[in-house]
Amino acid sequence: ASYYNEHTVLWLDGKILKAADTKTDLYGQSLHYGYSVFEGIRSYRTAAGKTKIFKAIEHFDRLQRSATTLNMPYRYTTEELIKASYDVLESNNLQDAYIRPVVYGPANMSFNPNTESFTVIQTWEMAPFLGEKLLRVMTSSFQRPNPKGFKIEAKAAGHYVNSIMASHEAKGKGFDEALLTDMNGFIAEGPGANMFFEKAGRLHTPATGNILPGITRATVLELAEDLGIPVEQGQYTPADLKQADAAFFCGTAAEVIGWHSIDDYTFPISWKDTQSRKIQQAYKDLVIEKQPKLETI
Ligand code: PMP
Incomplete structure (x- = not known):
């Protein structure tokens, strides 16, 4: 580059x-x-x-x-x-x-x-991205840093050795991106993005505490509220994710990008039919300050 x-x-x-x-x-x-x-x-x-x-x-x-x-x-x-x-x-x-x-x-x-x-x-x-490409994600063998050893809510350069190792591992195995768990084994986030998953029309995202609470994550929470899509924050396991309908990463660089699969599990609902896709579209409109179309009589 x-x-x-x-x-x-x-x-x-x-x-x-x-x-x-x-x-x-x-x-x-x-x-x-x-x-x-x-x-x-x-x-x-x-x-x-x-x-x-x-x-x-x-x-x-x-x-x-x-x-x-x-x-x-x-x-x-x-x-x-x-x-x-x-x-x-x-x-x-x-x-x-x-x-x-x-x-x-x-x-x-x-x-x-x-x-x-x-x-x-x-x-x-950096061109806006938000393509229709869906990511093949791998559950990393690396966990996020323990918040008792690092100030994980700070964006400190040194923390990103963890992100680099997880990305290398995922890409080395032919995946697009890694998903890291926290020190207790609950799903946490990607190397440089937060994540949400969708099940039965509801969104779920790991609660704050063991993640970097992203600005895009906060924006997605607001957009979901505007769109009337229910969201829960909680502690989820990799097994929960493998029963989900869809999932996406969100972050400043990643914007909102859907997943094709996690490990050997392919998300069953076509991205275009998900609530997640509505969030992606709303995010895309928000960042460019697109005005709602005027109704013509
Ligand atoms: N988690 C990590 C580890 C990150 O590096 C980032 C990117 N800053 C995010 C989440 C997403 O944060 P934001 O939406 O503020 O870019």
Whole structure:
């Protein structure tokens, strides 16, 4: 993948700089120990042709919570970072894009806290996806990190070694994606997305506690309410999932994407006939701020 070229700019602590000219410290605590926090955000070209960052406030508020939860100095307001993000998008001539802020530390080989931090915002083109492709998902042999060992509600870089291992395993076995359980064996989430399953017209999703409670997950809960689709949050086992009618992942990058199967179980209801598909369509309309069609007489 090409994330940048010689023209690409990024935002680094108040300055718009050429990505190819910037550097990072090879003695950094973040590089050596995975001690940094980040966000994954999308912007869309709206139906009206404008560039809109979806749930910008929610994402930058979470970035701040992630940093402060991990005792990192945090230097900017949500408002400042939203403005910076729009500046980088515009400078790179991007509308449908992925926005990646990272807060990281200085040179420090000890485990002592830092008094300073750096903040970078990178962007790259990412088309909205929401295709009809359905994923073949595998129950991972990797479990999500134990919340007693990690601040799992923070998006910390180091946590993502777990996600990378689970993805490698699934793809190595010919699947599209992994589903991880929590430390008690209940279904939790994908490597970078939350999940819902559908049974008899109702949606079910793992309760918060042992998952990253995603912003897309919150949006799906709202859309389900608007559409009158009942949702339950609870503790579910891999066996429960194998009696479901349909399932999907949801996340900023993944958007809402349906599953074909979990392990050797194929979901019996055609995706187009599910309630989940209605959620997918509503999400797609929401991110581009599509107005409801005016009734013509
Ligand atoms: N779980 C994990 C582990 C993730 O990395 C992500 C992506 N941030 C999500 C869930 C979905 O979160 P969101 O909807 O906020 O992107």
